[in-house]
Amino acid sequence: MDKYYRLMRGYGWWEDEQPSAEIKAFVEKQIAEKHFDVVLSHTCPFKYEPTEAFLPMIDQSSVDDSTERWLDKIEESIAYRAWLCGHWHINKRIDRMHFLFHDFESAEQFKITEGDEAP
DSSP: OOHHHHHHTTOOOOGGGSOOHHHHHHHHHHHTTOEEEEEEESSOOGGGOOGGGSOTTSOGGGSOOHHHHHHHHHHHHOEEEEEEEOTTOOOEEETTEEEOSSOOOOGGGGOOOTTOOOO
16 A cells, blocks of 8 residues: 555565465466355455555555455355454454454464354
């Protein structure tokens, strides 16, 4: 989200900060038809973006949201119990999406036990 800010000031920004088409294809192949207890990602799918956490000095039209939009497709294609992310620096839950900043959770609480059905 701060790509252009960093470039304008001579700070580092690397193209691989966003997953390439090859990495996306690899991930999609690896997760096909599998269930996940917990998904961990830095950011969240686009549809869950907490707009209240947007920084006011960042022009949102300049933000590359391609990863978040791709994560929408991932989220719709997999079965999972909880998705944990931290990029937004907030503590919040939206359904199974958990934004963690100062809070923490144990992956153990999301494990499937015998006879338990995934959502």
